[in-house]
Amino acid sequence: MSLLHDAATGWLLATASLRARLAATLLTVALLAVGVALIIALLLVSRQLEAKSERDNAGIDLVVGAKGSPLQLILSSVYHVDIPTGNIPQADATRVAALPMVRRAVPLALGDSYRRFRIVGTDTGFDALYGLRVAAGTRAQRPMEAMLGAEVARTTGMAPGARFAGNHGLSDSAAGHTEESFIVTGVFAPTGSVADRLIVTPLDSVWHLHPSKVPPAGREPHAHGDANHDDADQDAAQRKITALLIQYASPLAAARLPREINAGSALQAASPAAEMTRLFGFLGIGIDTLRALAALIVVLASLGVFSALSAAMAERRGDLQLLRVLGAPRGVVCVSVLAQGAVIGLAGVILGLLSGHLAVEALGAGLARPQGIGLGGWTWAADEAWVVLVALAMALGASLMPAWRAYRTNLSAGLAEL
């Protein structure tokens, strides 16, 4: 009799045994699936957040802004998710930009929004930083002209030629600049970065709307009377911006430039890499706790596999003895138990994989996409292969002991027990 024949017989016995204890089998599969799904979902979310963070970072080495929380400065100026720390004189920013350690410096003036999409006053250096390309219309050049990120265009339905008035601050409920409206001149091609969710306009637009200075951004609602809106002729020395995004000219700048700026002026310099490492460090505690919980569930599921198979073994002791008497070699009896562990493990892992991906897709569609996080379930993280292998190995490992006991089914009692 071939090994294949033995394996087929073992498989028949295994599936019959699993069917006979369907409720216990499904429960064990479900427990394993929950553990695997949790780990997969955590993996996908953390990997995608890290990748998104890298895309949004766009190679920015340093952000210079007003004194305050460095993390807040990074979140508001690079990731556009927090309110800015304040404003800085444009003259100070220009001085920093001119330093030989700086390869590229891109100014940002923040504070207004349209339908929750932030309006960013900047120059064309911003396009180079994020690799922005005009997909429709032409690049905004003059004050009150605006470029839409791909996501903004898609959500608002606006196209070149459309007009809109921005709101003070970053929420829909804030008062609007109804007296002045932007005209859309173009739409950027999608980049997958935060730039897709921004409205980009020349710096002059912000200074036009906030003439004497850009008010302390984010401290909404801010007020400025008509007297302040009589535009033009601003004293350049009084102009303010929110932040300056910097790329170093050489790696040496990383050691000197932040220290010089932080020590010698009213400005603050913060490194996106360092701040995000700090942030992910905080988040990591929570993620690690969830991962530990998920791992615990997988371990519990494996114990469930062990317990279910041991109980089945105890129930089936007579069956195993009968099989041996009827001529089943030890291997067939052993395979019939191992195959049960493999079926439970495989079903749990496949169900867990599907559930984990579906959960992230649902999270992306229902919660994260409106927030601009852009989570998706139909992507694979390299570590998933390990999760699959470890979960399968644990389920199989849990069936080893019962399988060994089945293998050792003693024939010395022979027919006496049957």
Added chain:
Amino acid sequence: MPLLAASRIGARHDAQDWVFPPLDLVVEPGQNTLILGPSGSGKTTLLNLLAGLALPAQGEVRFRDQSLAALDESARDRLRGRHMGFVLQRLHLIASLNVVDNILLAQRLAGSAPDPARARALLARLGLGVHAERMPAQLSQGEAQRVALARALVHRPSLILADEPTSALDDANCAAVISLLLEQAAAEGATLVAATHDARIKAHFSQVLSLPGRA
């Protein structure tokens, strides 16, 4: 060539204590044999030795002139699966397999391809045609025993070993079951060796080996 030949075989409880004293037994093809003895006389132990489920403390069992002791455990498993059928006293069927799959199991363990048509034909012959898809728990004890008989026959073994096949039955059922066993064994060209304390069936066998009770 005898189907089964046991020469001077004995089994021990321990070094001093024999389960039964050394004995000889020759079973020719078609020579249905009854091993008769009271409880504790070693009937089942003798069946174990004849089936190769255990090896004798002394002497030798040969099946179709092949010494069972000369085979390793796996080869004895294969020989049992191919050439022997079993009808057992209590546990007759695998609880998680339906009636047909229980019967086909014997074919699988004999290394032959499952033949559901033959299994169903045997079931029909034993009056169980409508029970083919049922689970063992849905059968009466008598029905389960007949399914076990079908399983013992399906792979066309040359030897059927039955342990206490009638001990729990009344006289009418006892006669019916032993007649059925012998008829079906004859129909399939198999030889029946049964072990029992039930002397009512003695007359049905052409050879009887009596084991004395323990003193």
